[in-house]
Amino acid sequence: MPGITREEVAHLARLARLELSSEELDHFAGQLDDIIGAVAAVSDVAGEDVPPTSHPLPLTNVMRPDEVRPSLPPEQVLSQAPAAEQQRFKVPQILGEE
Amino acid sequence: MTDLTRLTAAETAARIAAGELTAVEVAEAHLARIEAVDEKVHAFLHVDREGALAQARAVDARREAGEELGPLAGVPLALKDIFTTEGVPTTVGSKILEGWIPPYDATVTRRLKDAGVVILGKTNMDEFAMGSSTENSAYGPTGNPWDLTRIPGGSGGGSSAAIASYQAPLAIGTDTGGSIRQPAAVTGTVGVKPTYGGVSRYGMVAFSSSLDQGGPCARTVLDAALLHEVIAGHDPLDSTSIDAPVPDVVEAARNGTVAGLRVGVISEFRGEGYQAGVMQRFDETVELLRELGAEVVELSCPSFTKALAAYYLIAPSECSSNLARFDAMRYGLRTGDDGTRSAEEVTSLTREAGFGDEVKRRIMLGTYALSSGYYDAYYGSAQKVRTLITQDFARAFEQVDVVISPTTPTTAFPIGERADDPMAMYLADLCTIPSNLAGNAAMSLPCGLAPEDGLPVGLQIIAPAMADDRLYRVGAAVEAAFLARWGHPILEEAPAL
Numbered sequence: 152m153p154g155i156t157r158e159e160v161a162h163l164a165r166l167a168r169l170e171l172s173s174e175e176l177d178h179f180a181g182q183l184d185d186i187i188g189a190v191a192a193v194s195d196v197a198g199e200d201v202p203p204t205s206h207p208l209p210l211t212n213v214m215r216p217d218e219v220r221p222s223l224p225p226e227q228v229l230s231q232a233p234a235a236e237q238q239r240f241k242v243p244q245i246l247g248e249e
Numbered sequence: 250m251t252d253l254t255r256l257t258a259a260e261t262a263a264r265i266a267a268g269e270l271t272a273v274e275v276a277e278a279h280l281a282r283i284e285a286v287d288e289k290v291h292a293f294l295h296v297d298r299e300g301a302l303a304q305a306r307a308v309d310a311r312r313e314a315g316e317e318l319g320p321l322a323g324v325p326l327a328l329k330d331i332f333t334t335e336g337v338p339t340t341v342g343s344k345i346l347e348g349w350i351p352p353y354d355a356t357v358t359r360r361l362k363d364a365g366v367v368i369l370g371k372t373n374m375d376e377f378a379m380g381s382s383t384e385n386s387a388y389g390p391t392g393n394p395w396d397l398t399r400i401p402g403g404s405g406g407g408s409s410a411a412i413a414s415y416q417a418p419l420a421i422g423t424d425t426g427g428s429i430r431q432p433a434a435v436t437g438t439v440g441v442k443p444t445y446g447g448v449s450r451y452g453m454v455a456f457s458s459s460l461d462q463g464g465p466c467a468r469t470v471l472d473a474a475l476l477h478e479v480i481a482g483h484d485p486l487d488s489t490s491i492d493a494p495v496p497d498v499v500e501a502a503r504n505g506t507v508a509g510l511r512v513g514v515i516s517e518f519r520g521e522g523y524q525a526g527v528m529q530r531f532d533e534t535v536e537l538l539r540e541l542g543a544e545v546v547e548l549s550c551p552s553f554t555k556a557l558a559a560y561y562l563i564a565p566s567e568c569s570s571n572l573a574r575f576d577a578m579r580y581g582l583r584t585g586d587d588g589t590r591s592a593e594e595v596t597s598l599t600r601e602a603g604f605g606d607e608v609k610r611r612i613m614l615g616t617y618a619l620s621s622g623y624y625d626a627y628y629g630s631a632q633k634v635r636t637l638i639t640q641d642f643a644r645a646f647e648q649v650d651v652v653i654s655p656t657t658p659t660t661a662f663p664i665g666e667r668a669d670d671p672m673a674m675y676l677a678d679l680c681t682i683p684s685n686l687a688g689n690a691a692m693s694l695p696c697g698l699a700p701e702d703g704l705p706v707g708l709q710i711i712a713p714a715m716a717d718d719r720l721y722r723v724g725a726a727v728e729a730a731f732l733a734r735w736g737h738p739i740l741e742e743a744p745a746l
Contacts, residue, residue, distance in 0.1 A: 155617065163613045166620070167569060168576070168593070170601040171609070179610060182671055186614060189672055190558040194626045197633030204635040206459045206489075207445045207688020207714070213488040227352045233583035242578050243592040 154184045253278035254415040258324045258472040261418060265312065265323040272305035272312075272323030276367050279325045283369065283416045286746045291391045292401075292411035294330050295338050296370035301325065308365045320475050320499075322365030327411035327420040330371035331378055332358050332463070333452040341454045342376040342386040342404075345575050345582045345603030355452020356484045357421060357463050364479045369417055372407030376605045377572065378428055378456045380404050381677035384668050385607045392664070393436060395704055395743050399661040402432025402677075408466050409436040414746055419476050420466040425457050426560055427656075427681025429464050430693035434656035434707020437695045437739045439473045439724070440466045442681075444714045445688030446491035449484035457567035458489075460560075460685040468740060470694060470724040474502035477717070496718035505725025508542035512723075513649035517553045518680050524659040526699030530706040531655045534696045537730055538653075548645050548652070552637035553683050559638070560682045561675060562618045562631035569615030572608070575600060610671060639687045646713045651723055654680045656693040656707030684711050692720040694728060695739045705739060 157180040164171045171179070225238045234241035253261070253275050264270040280298055287293055308323040333339050333351035335358075340346045354362070361368060375385035383391045383406030393401040394414040401410040405422035409432030412420050422429035424442035433440030441464045448463040455461060465476035481495040514535060519528060539545055577583040577599035578592070585598035604612070618627040645652055658679055667673040684691040689711060696708035708727065712719040732738065 159617075160613065163616045163620075165597075167612045167616045168573075168597045168600050169604070169609055169612065170594075170597040172601075175609070179606075179613065182610060183613060183617070185672055186561065186610070187617070190561045190627070190631075192558045193555055193562060193630040193634050196552070196555050197630055197637060201633040201636050203629060203632030204639060204686075205632055207639075207686075208489060208491070210489065213485075215485060223352055231349055231352070231580040233577060233581070233586070240579050243586050243588075243590055243595045245592045247591075 155180065155187055254282045256418065257469050258321060258418040258467065258475060261324050262321050265308070266318050268312065272308040272367060273302060275323060276301050276305040276325055276369070279369055279417055286414055287416060289392060289397055289746055290394060290410050290414050290416070291389060292327065292372055292407045292414065292416055293370045294340060294342070294373050294388055294407065297337050297368060300337060301367050301369050304362065304365070304367045308367070311365070319364045319479070321419070321479055323367060324419060325367045325369050325417045326361060327370060327372045327408055327417040328358065328361070328368050329374055329405050329408050329420070329422050331374060331423055331454045332421065334358050334368070334371065337371065339371065340388070341378070342374040342388065343603065343605070343608070344387045345599070347582065349581055353452065356449035356486060357480050358452060360480050366419070366479065372405070372411055372420060374407055375404035376608050377454065377568070378404040378423055378425055379568070379607045379611055381427065381431055381674050382664070382667065383407060384664060385605055387605055390664050393661045394746060395436065395661065399663050399704070400435065402435040402661070404428040405432045405466065409433055409438055409440065412466055412468055413438050413740060413743065418468060419472060421463060421480070422466050423453060423461055423463045424685065425460045425564060426685050427678040429466060430656050430681050430691060430707065430709060431677055433466060433693040435661040435705060437705030437743065438466060438468055439470055439692065439694045440464065441473050441477060441692045441720060442684060442690065443477060443481060443717050444491070444690040446489050447481050447495065447690070447717065449487040449490050451484055451486040455571040457564040458571060459567060460564060462685070468738065470505070470721055470728045471502040474498040474721045491715070493715065496715060498718050498721045501718035501721035502725045505722055505729055507538055507723055507726045510543045510651065510723065511546055511649040512538055512543045513546050513548040513645050513652040515553065515652060515654055516547060516549050517551065518654040522658050522676060522679070523655065524699060526701045527655050527657070527659060527706050530697035530699060531708065534708050534727065535653070537727070541726060541730060546649050548648065550641035550645060552634060552641045555634045556638055556683045556686060557675060557679055559631040559634035559686060560678070561614070562627050563635065563686070565611040565615035566618045566628050567615070569612045569619065572612055575603065607671070635686045638683050642683070642687045642689060651719050652711040654709045656680060656709040660699045660702055660704035660706060680709055689714045690717040690720055692724050694724050696727070696731065698739070698742065
């Protein structure tokens with residue numbers, strides 16, 4: 152399998168919302184290349200006929216009764232917010248200027 | 250006068266229930282011990298002195314009122330800083346949650362409080378439980394009480410170091426790839442990863458949801474069982490919590506035996522990378538089990554050689570998704586919000602400032618493994634290896650009742666030795682990872698000191714899912730046999746701090 156380049160690491164960092172520095176890109180590119188080289192061994196073990204396992208338990212949807220219950224008061228929920236205004240989370244601009 | 254910090258949890262609870270000790274005295278003795286030694290060990294990120302004493306006073310009041318107390322009422326405990334605690338900071342060892350005060354308790358926290366357990370504080374850990382040495386904590390490393398220049402294991406190094414240095418008789422850890430068992434092994438203590446789904450994950454900050462499992466840490470097998478019983482059991486708030494009775498681990502711990510038991514030794518868990526003294530103590534333990542009446546069977550589980558590779562695809566994949574919630578919008582750190590930047594830019598700057606190197610590496614690795622074009626070759630293949638590992642365990646458990654191995658290939662390594670060498674660090678979890686992938690139950694307990702360095706060696710016992718009681722039955726028998734042989738608990742050989 153192919154190794155990973157510095158450009159690919161920069162792309163991954165953008166996808167993962169990590170504003171990496173140039174030094175970090177150099178540092179991580181080598182390390183990620185090593186790790187990916189080591190973990191690539193999984194691809195030649197299991198044949199087509201092996202089913203994948205995503206979880207140790209057979210998962211089924213769990214529903215709770217649809218009942219009105221008390222929840223945390225707004226001031227408690229917002230007490231840990233980086234910024235709040237009028238009982239809402241205050242966030243930086245999401246959409247561009249139009 | 251007895252040093253109250255040297256008592257087991259079982260003894261402490263019995264003496265409190267009998268009125269011979271007060272919970273406040275016990276809490277004060279442990280808070281004084283923390284004051285005296287934790288500057289050197291750095292097991293705690295936060296000590297909740299007032300909360301602990303308030304809980305202790307409540308236990309004493311209940312006893313005075315004639316109420317029946319639970320089996321751990323008044324016993325102090327160190328809680329890994331990954332469990333939310335209402336009104337008490339929870340950082341997960343990360344700068345991104347520095348100063349965060351959760352508005353609710355995790356189910357584990359709630360059950361501990363309801364049982365009258367006295368939570369002394371929150372323990373240090375690798376950031377987001379990613380690591381095997383606690384060096385990845387954003388708040389500095391923890392020292393191993395056996396040698397403060399060495400690692401106490403990870404990610405739950407604060408919890409293992411706290412109990413090994415008598416700052417608490419009990420602690421809670423979480424185990425995604427070995428983070429309870431490996432710290433137990435390298436500090437000469439007992440740690441259990443219960444069956445996946447056995448202990449609620451509600452309020453336990455998620456790293457890799459299909460692998461994460463909370464569990465008990467203690468200095469004795471019985472103490473671990475008593476704690477296991479308090480925290481285990483179905484929780485409607487965790488959709489992966491098993492709705493079935495908890496195996497009777499306390500009864501098993503009180504009645505240890507291996508007579509007539511079939512014990513499997515996995516041939517893949519030895520060879521290159523395994524320290525000679527670790528294998529020597531392990532082989533002696535196999536002999537001991539034979540002397541105690543167990544039948545030892547050699548087994549091969551060929552897929553286990555690929556477990557580490559599968560784990561380092563599955564865990565980072567799940568982490569890259571789970572940690573997306575740290576977006577600087579609703580809680581935690583926010584940096585760079587100067588009115589000129591968009592939400593997306595603020596998120597990227599915050600995550601860059603708030604996450605440490607290992608967390609960044611794993612997020613990027615997971616993002617890579619899940620990206621289109623690579624998904625089948627990496628994440629898909631890893632999921633197939635997971636199936637093979639589960640099948641290997643199933644075949645093994647057709648022939649034997651439990652499987653044993655060394656918990657870790659080596660004893661505690663020096664702080665700094667593997668800090669920037671991820672692949673070397675990952676090898677510490679070689680023997681523990683298969684159980685997380687299969688979701689079964691596993692324990693580590695001390696089986697001696699390695700002759701070459703005098704540091705603790707851990708024995709791992711693995712049982713099928715929902716047969717957690719077998720760990721305690723075997724563990725108690727091994728512990729009693731070693732106690733008879735050594736004449737004292739192994740921790741008494743650790744140097745004074």
